[in-house]
Amino acid sequence: MLTSGTVDEAVVHSRVHRLLERMNREGRLSGNTTYGDIGAIMNEIFPSPGVLDQAAYERYIDPADRTMVYHSVQDASAAPRSADRGDLRNAMQAAANTAQSVAADEAGLRAVFGPVEWTTARTNYGLIRSKLNAVSTDIANRVTTDYNLDAQETFLGGWASFRAQHMHLLSEVVADPLTAESKATLVHEAAHLAASSIDDDHGYYGTTGFEAKSHAAKVNNAAHYEELPRRVWGVSQYAGETFTPGVSSGGAPLTTEDRIREDGAEYYQRAWDAAADFDDLIKQARRDQLNGTALDGPTVARLLEVSPLMGLTLHEQLSSPPDITRLDVTTSESVVRAMGIAGDNIEALPNVVPSGAFPNTAAQIAAGVDQAVDAAMAAYGGLLGSATRDRRLSDWLHSHYRNVFP
Ligand SMILES: [Zn+2]
Structure with missing residues (x-):
């Protein structure tokens, strides 16, 4: 970029400076330490106009480390490798079976979704089951993942599009899909596929006020469909609780x-x-x-x-x-x-x-x-x-x- 004439050198420097600063504050430059003066580091890396000192650069950044250096936008959106598909299919089918079992749990549905909306939730769990089964047999075409690790950087657990009936999963989920947390992610994404009303996310699992949302909000929120399967798998933060709108788990109204x-x-x-x-x-x-x-x-x-x-x-x-x-x-x-x-x-x-x-x-x-x-x-x-x-x-x-x- 310095020699391409695409952009002024000062612009390149200012952008690199900011990125190094953001990595440094999280202790993510080499040595797992935080350095005092990024301006001084910039002067080491860029000692004179048009010059990047590679040895100085590599004192702070390891070019081979994907957590430090961006490698490939192509790898950031790819079909799961065939070696990764078997476990993923099994995890989707296991999550589908759990969705089916919680659809039959009237007491659980009432506790989470309330005295009216629980029947809609029951219907949606049935749809989640069928979506998971359908996607599990067509992973190559209906699932993408991220082998470049972008999603870890951005905290993207995944996304799913109702319109496209497509799921994008964190590479950690694809690499280790049979854990309870991975299966909870699969249920969450399948909820987005199940109904167009479950489109926007209104509070992720475990966030403040999650258990205190209105019944109408919960029945259209993908993260609330994680709750009953999580109870089955022993990874619920609200085991045994009955959710009451406006009231936190401790029983007090929200402050x-x-x-x-x-x-x-x-x-x-x-x-x-x-x-x-x-x-x-x-x-x-x-x-x-x-x-x-x-x-x-x-x-x-x-x-x-x-x-x-x-x-x-x-x-x-x-x-x-x-x-x-x-x-x-x-x-x-x-x-x-x-x-x-x-x-x-x-x-x-x-x-x-x-x-x-x-x-x-x-x-x-x-x-x-x-x-x-x-x-x-x-x-x-x-x-x-x-x-x-x-x-x-x-x-x-x-x-x-x-x-x-x-
Ligand atoms: Zn979501």
Whole structure:
């Protein structure tokens, strides 16, 4: 990139600097340590104009290590290898059998989904069973996985499209599908395939307020279909509980702080989801470029719209259409990761949620969420060097939830 004339050298340096900074704060540069001054490291790696000192680079980065260096967008979306298909088929069929057994458990269905919606849940478990059985016999065509480890970086457990009836699974699930956690993921994704109403995710398993959602929300939320199979497999966080809307497992009504955490987590869940969709878009565009397929106009427009928001190189390039570089792919991926970590911060950190006695009103909750969103990104260390730019990006993503693909 330094010598290609595609983009100004200062742009390359600034993007590499940010990526090293993000890796460094998680202790992910060589030596599993955190280094003090990334500016000094940048000067070692780029000692003079147009020069990258490979030996200096390899002091901090191992080029062979896929957790440090991005290898292949082609590997990031591939059919499961034939050696991986047998166990995956068995896991899908085992999960299908469990779905069938919990469909017959009226007491369990009532405890999780409530006195009215339990019959819809029963129907949906039947559909989950048939979807799992159907996909299990056509894995080569209806399942993709990620052997490049992108999903581990972005916390993507998988996704499933009702329209395409397609499942994308984390490589860990494909490598080890018979564990209870992997089977719970299979049930979750099959729920998305079962009914178009189970499309959006409204709170992942175990997040704040998960057990306190309304019955109407639960019956359309894939993660709630994990609960009864998890009870069977001994990996439920709520074993034996009857879920009551608005009431946490401890029996207390949700506090203002709980509600701020729940809504704040929902904000970042949507921003993360949109970032993951953009990451999918840019990687598909990169695959198209590598295969010699020209990008269509709306895709180029979307890439150029997001490029300044995320600090990619596309809008800084000197030719058109832009060349999607590895810096762009990896920066996009790091944004997905940041949205995920900020969401975890809202869930877990004591100081990101404003303290004090709030009236438990919608306006107060919204004001608390607004503060918590900024605090959670600040606790991550920020993305773009400015809280205003970080918020502009997360707001854009949040408002483009399920509306990223042109
Ligand atoms: Zn989902």
